[in-house]
Amino acid sequence: MFDISKLNIRIKITTQFLSPGVNYGAYIIFKFCDTNKVSSKPMYVNLKYKKGGEKLHAYFAKWRDEKWMMIELYRFLSPVKDIDFEVLLESFSRYHCGNGSVYVKGIEFRAVDNLLDLNEVNRKKHLMLLAMQVSYDSSNAAHFHLQPSSESRFQEVIELLSQHVFHINYKIRSYMLSQDTEYLCYLVFKLSEKCVGLHCPVIVRDLVRRNRNKAEIIYFRSPSPWNIYENNSVPEQREDGWMEVKVWKFNSNQLIYGRMRLNLKLVTYDGTMSGLIVHGLDIRSK
Incomplete structure (x- = not known):
């Protein structure tokens, strides 16, 4: 996408291949074209998006490999029956992310209990x-x-x-x-x-x-x-x-x-x- 301030990306997310009864986080995987460095610290991107009629913000993105980043859009409990969600990505902050293009790779699901940081490793799964x-x-x-x-x-x-x-x-x-x-x-x-x-x-x-x-x-x-x-x-x-x-x-x-x-x-x-x-x-x- 050439203009990060006007993404207008509509994503349909299905739970077809997810395990029922498990808490998941839905993450968008992306990277900026003019990014030349990878940091261990989260990057402030202020992603604006909509889920249903609700306007939402995701402020920080985490770094992955090869300059790709991930940002959590929402969490949900995977139901027994397959259902679909729709998310509309609107914009990243030009002030913090620059004026270059952005590559959007896709959506990744991760079980929330697998995302524990070093301060939470002793927390038991629920x-x-x-x-x-x-x-x-x-x-x-x-x-x-x-x-x-x-x-x-x-x-x-x-x-x-x-x-x-x-x-x-x-x-x-x-x-x-x-x-x-x-x-x-x-x-x-x-x-x-x-x-x-x-x-x-x-x-x-x-x-x-x-x-x-x-x-x-x-x-x-x-x-x-x-x-x-x-x-x-x-x-x-x-x-x-x-x-x-x-x-x-x-x-x-x-x-x-x-x-x-x-x-x-x-x-x-x-x-x-x-x-x-x-x-x-x-x-x-x-």
Whole structure:
């Protein structure tokens, strides 16, 4: 592009080849024609662009090899279904970038957890899965319905209908986790205004390991203190306004051939799960 102040580059970005449930950064790869040096410090470029109807700025670009640079446009959680984004690149700052031309190479996706700097190398990976990712199978499909949610960053949540059983099923892969780390899995949920049940305990069985002696007992409503035993999990309020309850734990070293099947069966002792709204599964280090 000959005029960096009038780019007018429209880019359509698809998630077709991305792993669902992974946080990605979308980066534009480019270089200026009159750049004669490469620095270890970020360069101020003030890229102006639009995503949807929103006007955005990306101020600093990082250097790559052979005088190429990269600048992050936005971050997003890759969904289960393929979707497209459109970004309109408008201009770089002539004052800081000069009057020469710019080569635009393309868009690169990087998992956000792989972009940690030297000050963040000890931070553990955190996995947030959509409700549809962990619940959509033949045993569940007829027992819930999708509903839009402005309170969820995933835009869609599921509400369970009248049923006694709810399955959680997902294949975890090693690249999603930090090595040698103990993880806790939390079901993130709310109860609809019309929900009158779910006062009783719910049993959680691990269908992969099938050890009946280690079945967990959870609650979706906080019980009386005398109803809480040693291994019971009670709901807690999250900062985002949702509730969460621990349903499972594991160590990332337990993965076999780089993967592990999460297959849980939740069964109510009494009543149904009607009115349970599931946001997703939050998997984070202990």
